Amino acid sequence: MNEAKAARYQRLRRRADVVSAAAGIVVLGLCGVTPAGAALADLVTGAVSGTSGRWHALAEVIVFVALLAAALEVIALPVVIYLGVSLDRRFKRADKSVGGLVTAQLHTAAVGVAAAVIVGVVIHVSVRLADGWWWLATGVTLSVALAAAIRGVSSLIARSGAAGQLSNPELTARLAQVSVDAGVPVAGIFEWRDHGHDEHTASVTGFGKGRRVLIAPDVLRDWSQDEIAVVVAHELSHHKHHDLIQALLLDALLLSSALAVADLGLLLSGVPAGALLSLPLIALMAGGVWLVATPARHGLSRWQERRADQFALAVTGHRDAFAAAVRRLGAQHLAEEKPSAITRWLFHRHPSVDERLAMAERR
């Protein structure tokens, strides 16, 4: 891969992400600190005036948050189209239509609005039940809900994502041995049902007895068996070392801390936590702390990825295949080989291609 081209692609992507985040901050800020927010709150209060006493406040929260979240999704749309149509077409020669991107973004937006409404309702109920401790109740509830959702989705992918058992008996026996050597039992090894996601390679999904290895069809077609074994061993490391649970625990800690800061901010600004207008302020302040904590979350992820790489090499011993797979994935994602330190800290959940190759070289 042409390094200058990869660096340029990633820089433009990051710039688009920053623009999108900045637009979101402006909208939340406008809603939180200017009369526009109060006007929207009045509008919502009037619109749900038909609901009976008990449900009135809840209906207000749901409509207010849904409108705000929908506005944020609409603002994010130009960036999504720019990334998909202009950038990916130019650099990756990906053939994505505007219609397809808008449809995909509508699905993402629906999930985003639903998630925002759930968060709004959890905050509302927490303020009612836990009063001054609403931030802790919200942090714990959302963290448990997130863990349950991830577990559910992972089990669902394990059950529904498989197109059928691998037809190649040699590769099946090989990967079964990798699972034994790694000490992570799996229920079976399957071909991934092809949804046209070019970023899919191999994954270990599900938990306990339902754990399955899924491998994308183009990986089965194009990659060597040694490369596939290394990538599967890497994925098994994440299960063996409970990386997901570690990440979720750190997220729970950071989320609760971010909400505690938001609570302090509300106290200082004199806005009661139960008011509709507190919601954009909470999103702004907690979101700010979450962003500032990005290097900590990415740092944990990079540490886990390095451990998974070392584990994959120790289990399979295929250093050359590891290097080939890392180069292949780097080219596929147009990864920068030598990102700057600040880029690594703020944006990278994986070690760079250079770092991974150097690690394999040292073994």
Ligand SMILES: [Zn+2]
């Ligand atoms: Zn990994």
